Amino acid sequence: MSSLKEPSAIDRRTSVRRRVEYAGSIRRPRGRQALCVIWDVSDSGARLVVPSVKDVPDKFVLTIKRNNEERYYCRVMWRAECQVGVSFIE
Numbered sequence: 001m002s003s004l005k006e007p008s009a010i011d012r013r014t015s016v017r018r019r020v021e022y023a024g025s026i027r028r029p030r031g032r033q034a035l036c037v038i039w040d041v042s043d044s045g046a047r048l049v050v051p052s053v054k055d056v057p058d059k060f061v062l063t064i065k066r067n068n069e070e071r072y073y074c075r076v077m078w079r080a081e082c083q084v085g086v087s088f089i090e
Helices: 008-012
Strands: 018-027 033-041 045-049 059-065 069-080 083-089
Touching: 033 059, 045 069
Parallel strands: none
Antiparallel strands: 018 033, 018 059, 033 045, 045 083, 059 069, 069 083
């Protein structure tokens, strides 16, 4: 299995990301959901591991499943192989 590396464009982030491994889901158009893993997270965004980056819409609602469910509106900032970098939007 290859290691998960971030694209160099990520160096522009404004807050430090913390390494995590949370289960999550992406709500796609028409209410369909896609599973993902939240690989790291910060106050302003996250890196997700997904089965297919082409199935991730440019904007979506991310549900992070920890002790309780948290929902975030997200915008895709970058895509690479099986990873997507998102920023949290209001």
